[in-house]
Structure formats: C-alpha cells, structure tokens
Amino acid sequence: MSKMVEIVIFPEVHLGKLSRYLYSHFAEHLGRCIYGGIWVGKDSKIENNQGIRCDTVRALKKLALPALRWPGGCFADSYHWIDGIGSTDQRPRRHNLWWNQPETNQFGTDEFMQLCRMVDSEPYVCLNVGSGTVEEARSWVEYCNSGQPTLLTKQRHSNGHPEPYNVKFWGIGNENWGCGGHMRPEYYADLYRRFASCMRKTAGEGAKLLACGSHPTIPEWDERFLESMKGALHLVDYIALHIYSGARSSDVSFTDEDYYKLIASIEVMDKNLTRAGALAQAYSSYGHPIGVVLDEWGTWYEEATVATGLYQQNTMRDALFAATSFHCFHRHRNLFMTNMAQTINVLQALLLTKGPEMIVTPTYYVYEMFRPHRNGQLLACRVDAPLLKLPQAQEQKAISISATGSEDGNELFLSILNLDLHNDFTGNIRVSGEDKWKIEHVRRLATKDIHAHNSFEEPEKVYPQEVSPAGKREQSVIELPPQSITTMQIKGS
Ligand code: AHR
Numbered sequence: 001m002s003k004m005v006e007i008v009i010f011p012e013v014h015l016g017k018l019s020r021y022l023y024s025h026f027a028e029h030l031g032r033c034i035y036g037g038i039w040v041g042k043d044s045k046i047e048n049n050q051g052i053r054c055d056t057v058r059a060l061k062k063l064a065l066p067a068l069r070w071p072g073g074c075f076a077d078s079y080h081w082i083d084g085i086g087s088t089d090q091r092p093r094r095h096n097l098w099w100n101q102p103e104t105n106q107f108g109t110d111e112f113m114q115l116c117r118m119v120d121s122e123p124y125v126c127l128n129v130g131s132g133t134v135e136e137a138r139s140w141v142e143y144c145n146s147g148q149p150t151l152l153t154k155q156r157h158s159n160g161h162p163e164p165y166n167v168k169f170w171g172i173g174n175e176n177w178g179c180g181g182h183m184r185p186e187y188y189a190d191l192y193r194r195f196a197s198c199m200r201k202t203a204g205e206g207a208k209l210l211a212c213g214s215h216p217t218i219p220e221w222d223e224r225f226l227e228s229m230k231g232a233l234h235l236v237d238y239i240a241l242h243i244y245s246g247a248r249s250s251d252v253s254f255t256d257e258d259y260y261k262l263i264a265s266i267e268v269m270d271k272n273l274t275r276a277g278a279l280a281q282a283y284s285s286y287g288h289p290i291g292v293v294l295d296e297w298g299t300w301y302e303e304a305t306v307a308t309g310l311y312q313q314n315t316m317r318d319a320l321f322a323a324t325s326f327h328c329f330h331r332h333r334n335l336f337m338t339n340m341a342q343t344i345n346v347l348q349a350l351l352l353t354k355g356p357e358m359i360v361t362p363t364y365y366v367y368e369m370f371r372p373h374r375n376g377q378l379l380a381c382r383v384d385a386p387l388l389k390l391p392q393a394q395e396q397k398a399i400s401i402s403a404t405g406s407e408d409g410n411e412l413f414l415s416i417l418n419l420d421l422h423n424d425f426t427g428n429i430r431v432s433g434e435d436k437w438k439i440e441h442v443r444r445l446a447t448k449d450i451h452a453h454n455s456f457e458e459p460e461k462v463y464p465q466e467v468s469p470a471g472k473r474e475q476s477v478i479e480l481p482p483q484s485i486t487t488m489q490i491k492g493s
Helices: 054-063 074-078 109-119 134-145 151-158 185-203 220-228 256-264 266-282 316-330 362-369
Strands: 003-017 024-026 067-070 094-096 101-103 122-127 169-172 208-212 238-245 291-299 335-341 351-354 357-360 377-383 399-405 411-418 425-431 437-446 465-467 475-480 484-492
Touching: 003 399, 003 411, 054 109, 054 351, 054 357, 054 362, 067 109, 067 169, 067 335, 109 122, 109 134, 122 134, 134 151, 134 185, 169 185, 185 208, 185 220, 220 238, 220 266, 238 266, 238 335, 256 266, 256 316, 266 291, 266 316, 291 316, 316 335, 316 362, 316 399, 316 411, 316 437, 316 484, 362 437, 362 484, 377 411, 411 425, 411 475, 425 484, 437 475, 475 484
Parallel strands: 003 425, 024 067, 024 335, 067 122, 122 169, 169 208, 208 238, 238 291, 291 335
Antiparallel strands: 003 377, 094 101, 351 357, 377 399, 399 411, 411 484, 425 475, 437 465, 437 484
C-alpha cells in the first residue's frame, strides 16, 4: 500500500495572476535549431510552407508559446540584420562566429516574423550591442515597427510586408558580461542608455526593453548595472537573467544522484530570482516597475558542445526538471517571462529532427500539459509529503504541487509531481470550501525508467496518458507513481 499524501487547494485564497509569458521560448542560429529544425528552404523535399518546415510548425502551434526569442544568444551580438532581408539569393553568406558554422542568412527578420505568425507566438528580438551600433539597432526597429513611409519601411513593403510587425519585446544585447562583449556592468549601462533612448522612441508605445542581467557566477552584475542606470531607470523594463543547470552530467547515461542533483539545482534559480526580484523592486519607482525575465534556462549536459551544435537527448528527467522549475517560477511574483533554451535540436529542446523526421521530447509534453496554468490565478495549496533525500541538505518535498484558478472562478487546474524515483504515493485531493468541485480531466506523464526518452526508433516511448480519477465529488484519490507528472482540471458546478 503506498503512502497517502493530503493535497488541499484553497480556491478563495488568490496569490496573484501568473504571467502567461512564463511559458515562452528561445530559438537561436545555433547548430540545427534554425537551419534544419525550422528552415529547410522552399526547394526542400521536406514539406514546408515558404521554406519553414510544416511538422515543426504543427507541433509548435499546439503549444502557442507566448513569445519566441531570436536570433540569439551569443549569435545576436555578431548578427547584422540587414544581411537577412530581401531576395534570398542576394543575401551574403557569413561565418557564425560563436557556433563555428556557416550562416547563409536565408532565415532573417521576415522569415522569423512569418514563423511567429504560423505558430501563434509573439516575436522577441535581441539586438546587437556587442558588435553593432545604435543606428543599426534603431534601423532594425524602424524596419519592424514603423508605419511611417521611410526608406526602410518601403523596403519592408517591397519584401512583401506592408504592415508593421509591432514587435513588443526588444533585448538590448545578450550576455554582455560574456560573449556579448565581456563588458563591465557600468560600461554596459552607459551603452544601454544610448541604445535604449533610441529604442524607446523608435519601437513605439507599449514596447518593452530588456536589459542583460546576471548569471549565477556574477550575481553582483544586476546591482552594479541598476545602480549605474540611476536617473535613467525608466529605460529598463526588465532585467534578464541566464541560468543553466545540469552540467557535468550526461544526457541519457546519468545516475540517480545526478537526477537528484538536478532537482536540487532548482534552488539556484529560486535564490537568484528572489535576489534579482528584490533588487528590481528596489530600483522600481511609482509608475515604472522593473520586472525580471529568465531569458535563458534549461538543462545543458556534457554531450552539448559546439562540435555537436549543442545537441542533446531529452529524458523524463528533463520533463521533471522543467515541471518543478515551473512550480518554482509560479511563486516568483515579479517574474514576467522565461525562455527555455532552445526550441529545436539544441539543449533542452521541445522537438528533435533528423532529416525529414521529427519527434517531440518529454519536455514538450510539460509545456502542453501545463497550458491551462497560463494566465491562471495562482491559488494557495498545501501538500503533506515526506522530504526528498537531496545531495545538498535542502527542503524539497517528494510531491510538488501548483494550483491555478480560471478567471471566472469556475475551474481549477492542479499539477502534481512525484519527484521520488522509487516510492509511489496516493494523493488524497480535497478542495476547501463549497462542495461544488469535480475532478474531470486527469493526465499523467510517467515512465518506469527515468532515462526514458523518445527517439527516432521509438518516437512515442514517453507521452501523456488519460487517467480516471476515483472518488467522490469534492474529494478524489489518485495514484502518483514514482517520477510522474499528473495534471487535472477541476470543474465547479
Ligand atoms: O543557449 C546557448 C548559449 O548559452 C547562448 O547563445 C548564450 O546566450 C548562452 O551562453
């Protein structure tokens, strides 16, 4: 008999609305993310729509990722946007500096905007600060967002796009403490002032500017940057952090200890988001709040090197890591957006392709299963579960839960993770208050082996299954197998 855990949701205790952008993503000109994963070209034998592969579009459209960050990453600070517009056969061929591969420029601004439309995502463009000029960045923004009859908007028009794209999110450089120029935060702040002053004017009302934030090894960056921005803090809408996890472990051949270490590493994100969130608040003013974005995150294993185009496999461990991280993100009230790295064939990918074949990864299913959480009202909930034995002495319960309510208050959504590799539990789920709730749609992503993954030979080894809840109206009992993700919709009558 498995141990019973009590799970209670308090639908009347609202903790704030979640930002739907927490479920955003990132696609860089790196390895086979753009070329091969998204872009195959109009003449390809692979089914495509204006050069963009259709299987990828179908899969991403199902997720409708709220925002998609592009073109990098490190690539952004060496990218010159003008190379990627106009007739494709006239576009210059370049060398992709950071990822040591050819850059044909076949996929540029108009193709990216086309992709975003096809998959129902908002574009988020990262500007080149490391090797570009303010004028180059300004003209890119004008090309994308201006409705004025200028030389650049006429060019956009003649490239087939008369209407402005109205890009809302603009990143001012990427990792400017590293590949984006190895700058000091004070120097970056001075550059930021120049870039952002221009962007504010050109990008139009409602555009949001994101400043390069810290990495866990340089936490002091955020404070030094914000301090140097005094007097011009109205130019900073978000401070954007990068935090990767899972180094020094293999993608598929890992130990139980590696798994628990990865789950424990979520605490690094948690602490850094708390620190950055508090700082952002300290530098906010009445009328101009500064928020936090987790601009790049996800697993990065030893197989992902420049030589492999940062390709790695994706197992049930990645799915549990993603789901637990989302539970953590839900608790950070001024966290606005997170972008996992990266969408296809790179790092913790949602999709993997091999020539004409495409498969979805266990991480993909987390995005798909958690969709009802987006925009939800975060609700108080509690679970009585034993602590996991993590390598570092940390308090992480074996069962992690998060609950949200719909806008009209008639629907609840609950996700339950059993993070224990070996012990199963029985969840006794209760909704506090009125006797009007019924569990309806229960889905479970679970495998007996934490190493389980989808491959081109076995593309459906890991996928979510429907489960029937047992029990009465306001109280239901559900099995929570080891290493499993369970979601449920709870409807009010
Ligand atoms: O996502 C891969 C790389 O990781 C990005 O290009 C860079 O920003 C980060 O270091």
